[in-house]
Amino acid sequence: MTLLSRLRAELAPEQLITDRQRLRTYECDGLAHYKVVPAVVVLPRSAAQVAAVVRACAEERVPFVARGSGTGLSGGALPHADGVLIVTSQLRDILAVRPEDERAVVQPGVINLQVTQAATPHGYYYAPDPSSQQICSIGGNVAENSGGAHCLKYGFTTNHVTGLQVVTPDGDLVRLGGAAPDTPGYDLLGAFVGSEGTLGVATEVTVRLTRLPETVRTLLAAFPSTDQAGAATSAIIAAGVVPAAIEMMDALSIEAAEAAVHCGYPAGAGAVLIVELDGPAAEVDAQFDEVSRLCTDNGAFETRVAADDTERQLIWRGRKSAFAAVGRISPDYIVQDGVIPRTALPTVLRRINEVAADHGVRVANVFHAGDGNLHPLVLFDDDVPGEAGRAETVSGAILDLCIEHGGSITGEHGVGVDKARYMPRMFTDDDLDTMQLVRCAFDPDGIANPGKVFPTPRLCGERPGRHRGAPPLQEAGVAEVF
Amino acid sequence: MTLLSRLRAELAPEQLITDRQRLRTYECDGLAHYKVVPAVVVLPRSAAQVAAVVRACAEERVPFVARGSGTGLSGGALPHADGVLIVTSQLRDILAVRPEDERAVVQPGVINLQVTQAATPHGYYYAPDPSSQQICSIGGNVAENSGGAHCLKYGFTTNHVTGLQVVTPDGDLVRLGGAAPDTPGYDLLGAFVGSEGTLGVATEVTVRLTRLPETVRTLLAAFPSTDQAGAATSAIIAAGVVPAAIEMMDALSIEAAEAAVHCGYPAGAGAVLIVELDGPAAEVDAQFDEVSRLCTDNGAFETRVAADDTERQLIWRGRKSAFAAVGRISPDYIVQDGVIPRTALPTVLRRINEVAADHGVRVANVFHAGDGNLHPLVLFDDDVPGEAGRAETVSGAILDLCIEHGGSITGEHGVGVDKARYMPRMFTDDDLDTMQLVRCAFDPDGIANPGKVFPTPRLCGERPGRHRGAPPLQEAGVAEVF
Structure with missing residues (x-):
């Protein structure tokens, strides 16, 4: 079964765009001098549909790119010519506003400013405020760890997201973080926020609400x-x-x-x-x-x-x-x-x-x-x-x-496709290899937003370093080496 | 060459403990009802020595456990009976105090309170304050993402660490984060803080200093x-x-x-x-x-x-x-x-x-x-x-x-050896698998603090999920599937 027939089985006809003329609408994000027309655009209406689309991509080994409102300025949502563009604009429900816990739960297509509008009657707002806050989506903010004028005092998106439901590149739905300020185990929530779509697609976002100042x-x-x-x-x-x-x-x-x-x-x-x-x-x-x-x-x-x-x-x-x-x-x-x-x-x-x-x-x-x-x-x-x-x-x-001068190649717009070539100026090969290990752990086939963030693609399945193909620890007679 | 002879080549005699009586000093941390005598204890004096020890462990496939002051309350620094215990107490230099940037750079063995003492003359302090702050080490704080009474307002260790130099489980020295509030690429800094020694050993820590309140x-x-x-x-x-x-x-x-x-x-x-x-x-x-x-x-x-x-x-x-x-x-x-x-x-x-x-x-x-x-x-x-x-x-x-009631099995003491069995009550198999993917990416042989955090060991080298052994993307004729 080809990918397209699988997508047709999962989605209603109006959720699937294959017409070349309509596909052109999605050829770029806010960094308009990079243009690529995607092979197909899907408009899922639930986390389960996102998972089904990603699972189909994984099994057919087709790249996918997620896109919110397309306001990004580093080409992070630039489509892949042979891939699926997953547009989250139909995932636009505010699922909960809980002022007593200072939290809101929203779908990724919800517009940044709408979170504040929903929280204001309760005396709260959502602090991260990109200049594009009237049109940019929370899912895009999560992907790019977006900042804004008021992030000086209040921090970036990563400081205001406490939990995520995400679809991993093999199509699993998992939860990272939660409503509490910290959870046991690895802080994969922090690693996911700002990973620019290379570790999966966020399908539900729990954000911290901030009290309106006096x-x-x-x-x-x-x-x-x-x-x-x-x-x-x-x-x-x-x-x-x-x-x-x-x-x-x-x-x-x-x-x-x-x-x-x-x-x-x-x-x-x-x-x-x-x-x-x-x-x-x-x-x-x-x-x-x-x-x-x-x-x-x-x-x-x-x-x-x-x-x-x-x-x-x-x-x-x-x-x-x-x-x-x-x-x-x-x-x-x-x-x-x-x-x-x-x-x-x-x-x-x-x-x-x-x-x-x-x-x-x-x-x-x-x-x-x-x-x-x-x-x-x-x-x-x-x-x-x-x-x-x-x-x-x-x-x-x-x-x-x-x-x-001891700074960085991006403050809030991300690396995307535009700055991948600058990454080696900031990071050593070992530093970049360590990041790639994580990318490969999530996405061994390299189908999640390929070509973004990293300057050179890396073949997964083999680690860099000195002890390739070492036998598992328990076979190595550890106790005997002394 | 056995591990022990490699360690003898890298370290001075007084930096290596193999005497059974002296090894017993290190048999537990603050959670004293778990006791394991390590096979050997090392006391490195530089990041390079830590890297050399870990590289030797990696090549000989011997487990290692890092330990700061040993005040942890979840058994996170419990030694491995067949492994090396890396004690950071000799890495105790404050390398820089830079009030103009609100940063200090310290070695992992520096005591929490010493950072505040060094910063106070400049009008600053280090905010996270575990009850053990007079004796606990910054390296241990990083491993456990330690909290304290004043973390309500100021956040946990993870909110106050902006950069790390770490030795990965294969012995590479890499940098995560830096002095700036955010860096491009994955936030592996956040994933490392609180990873309880399972992703490597921190050898240098850049912390945020907080202005003394009026x-x-x-x-x-x-x-x-x-x-x-x-x-x-x-x-x-x-x-x-x-x-x-x-x-x-x-x-x-x-x-x-x-x-x-x-x-x-x-x-x-x-x-x-x-x-x-x-x-x-x-x-x-x-x-x-x-x-x-x-x-x-x-x-x-x-x-x-x-x-x-x-x-x-x-x-x-x-x-x-x-x-x-x-x-x-x-x-x-x-x-x-x-x-x-x-x-x-x-x-x-x-x-x-x-x-x-x-x-x-x-x-x-x-x-x-x-x-x-x-x-x-x-x-x-x-x-x-x-x-x-x-x-x-x-x-x-x-x-x-x-x-x-919607909470968590640990607020600040960590999972360690003590609460690993409770992790499945909080996380689904998919959630835990996702964390294990990251552990395996850093540590495919499972030598970094094995037996901690996760309820069951996992064989690395094979992913869970549906498309095992899939050929690399570029061989799969992606463009033809439509």
Whole structure:
């Protein structure tokens, strides 16, 4: 029986897409310059259907790729040309909201913001907030261990997922973690979150809900340069304040945001910081004065406090629209994602500008300053010969700068297909082999999202190392070796 | 070459113990009713020596067990009679304290409290605080994912370890994680922390340092019963306050602590709560009044506030001495460790008392109420025939109660050798198989701490599931199946 006839037996006709024209809808995710049309798309409606599809793939040895809303920026949900694309958009039920345990249980296709909307009437919300939170799915967040502006204080997706039901690459339904903060045995929950679809497909997600803060206060500070804004960021953290968010935008991204959404940021700023504090009113008020003073001490020429929710929304609108707004000032751009130690911010930002100038390329910087997570936007015009290549060069050089300063090649967008080639710059062969051992344990045939995360495919079934084919311990006469 | 001659080549004579009398020193860890004398003990002084020892074990197929200070309470460091015990006590250097990055780098034999002592002059401390923090090692904390009274607010060891250098069971030195909050690829760091020595030996640990709080305030509240103390605990959490710690002791443990350290808790209490708040003074003061009121509202007949550090120490002395103090009122006792949802506290405590009464056994309860982590102390006299057996029965029944109420068989002491038999009560065969896949990936010969965590050994080299011996993907003509 071919795979297709097996899928037809498991799914209703409208859950199976094989028409070439309709398949093209799924040819890319948010990183649109990689495009692959999948062989077939399935739209399962239950965990059991996901398991049946994966089991069929395993038995027929066909690759599969899972996809949530397709907003990822590293090509993690790029389809396989000979494989099945498992789209989770029909798995969109919120199964439980339990404020008394601070938990919600949702299907993977549920939209990030819907979790918060379901929890708000109970006084809670779901803390991880990617910029795409209005459309991205919880399943995609789990795959990519997504971050967001408020992850500085609250942590990434991995800190907010306490349990998963997943389909392993051989089609078994297993549970990892649970409602409790920790469970015995290996923390495979942690290993699964952020594994970018290479260890299986999440079919149910138990998330931690966070209490809505009593108070939220937001400040916009304008600085002559990114150097001074970076110094203010370090000073705030060094003072022991943990803001909910510290975001930075440089002059070029301010210009773009202004053109797009008229956010009215102070004119002539070389950089702005958005600092948000939340928590008990007594704490927030005390810390807010300190943050404001530290900005001024470090060169802010204007600080502006949101008087109400409307003003707060206006401050955030500039930041949240920044990626898209860059389209106003450049026909094409690469969104880069790297991490550096916070203390290296001024140095690395200067170096990025130097590298960009050397190649005649403009770079706009919009990023999570508080945790050193850079998002340089490398601008180019694809119609001008050579520009795309120069932009690609600068974008790669930025990652090298991040590694050189003790950082990482991705903060929250993942490795996916796009950055697999950079993995050997961060990890030794032994490090990568150790990860591959785990991949092979889950997926010996390499059918779960192949081509992602790792730079070179690895044949499973044989370990690297020194004692291949050693007999089992009990046959080796262990007691006699002394 | 036998293992012993290989070890002699790698280590100085004083780093190798083979004398039977001296080997007996290492026959158990903190769970002293399991005793096994190891075949040999090694005391490595560098990561390279640990790697050399493990590589020799791998090549000679000899089991090894790593041991820190030996304070564990689940027998996780119980030696193997035919194996090597790797004692990390000579790996005791603090390699770096970097307050500007909020990190310290230490060797595994460093004592938990020493990290705090090294960080305090910089305004920082190491948050996870097992009761044994004056003697337990960071390496042991990593193996067991240790908790402590203040883990309610600050999280477990896994939340405070950002990077590890480990020796894998084939003797490779690899790095997992780093100084940044998240790294690309699989989160094997998270899987390693709490793997109880079955995935390798940590040789260097990068920990997160936490800023010393501006203020700490401690309250002791006495209640007529554990029901009321449990209700107060739920009310405090429901109010959105996250205390640094909420600890509960029942009448029997208060009696024991009083006899041992004269802590002067209010007379006639059926239960006491110790609630500690820390953070900015403005926040702590506001919340402290609320906590005090919630205790009174829920039936506290006396609340006492520590006026200074001496009074604070006195309040904590009763709690921290409680395990040992029980020796004053009973010749023998089992320290149990289970977790339940906080909201189930009153019910489960009542059921524990019923089960204990049914078997004519006394149970003292001392525990981390805030996160539902129970530590029932089951008292018995080994000299009275039948008592040990009845205590064992009650102790096991307590774990069943935890599972029945949606909890877990261990909160912070680990599975080790003691609770491996309970794992099938929490996990399905598929769940356990998935964990075993990872164990086999790291350790196909089963030489890393064998007999721990899992109820039954598993032969590696063959996967469970449906497609054994399937040919590699690329030979299977994937593109043709449609």
